[in-house]
Amino acid sequence: MKEAMEDAKQNPRVEQPVGKRGKPKQSKPKNLLDRLQTHRLSVLTFLCDPSVPFDNNQAEREIRMMKVQQKISGTLRSEQGAKVFCRIRSFISTVKKQSLSIIDALERAFREQPVLQ
Template sequence: MKSKSKSSNLGHRFRDYKGAILRFLRDAHVPFDNNQAELDIRMSKVKEKIFGTFRTPAGLEKFADIRSFISTLLKQNLPVFPYNLL
């Protein structure tokens, strides 16, 4: 069986997932793009490129926990640092 072209596969995915792709038009809470998801993982990739890698899996997990916490605070418009520390 011959494989389909990339454009054909894309067209089929658009047809099959049209509702999910255009959901942002009906639901104002759904973002138009996934930039926030990409931004959330970008910091760990930058750190990995700068330092080569994380020293331990536990270090990576701690870094991810802290970044996740900070990202959640920012998304909810809450201060990252308490006001009395500024």
């Protein structure tokens, strides 16, 4: 409790500008402090549980290729084409996570001898 009061002293609320209505904006450090206090248990979970990633960049990387495809061609031509594209990207992503050769895995998939079962 004492730490929270000390943090509040170091990061005071921003005063409301004259003539402005509504809630005053907080500073970025104050917003970060509030978020860390609110999510105290989940912030450092990755230190105790090795299965929890440090960040969520992997999820962002997974969807990036789809967004690039949409930007380059404007869109995918059909729903079926989008499904096929996602299925291939998912397969490649899984192979990479298993530390296997992408080329070998694709070749085996075309020969109907899949590496992943």
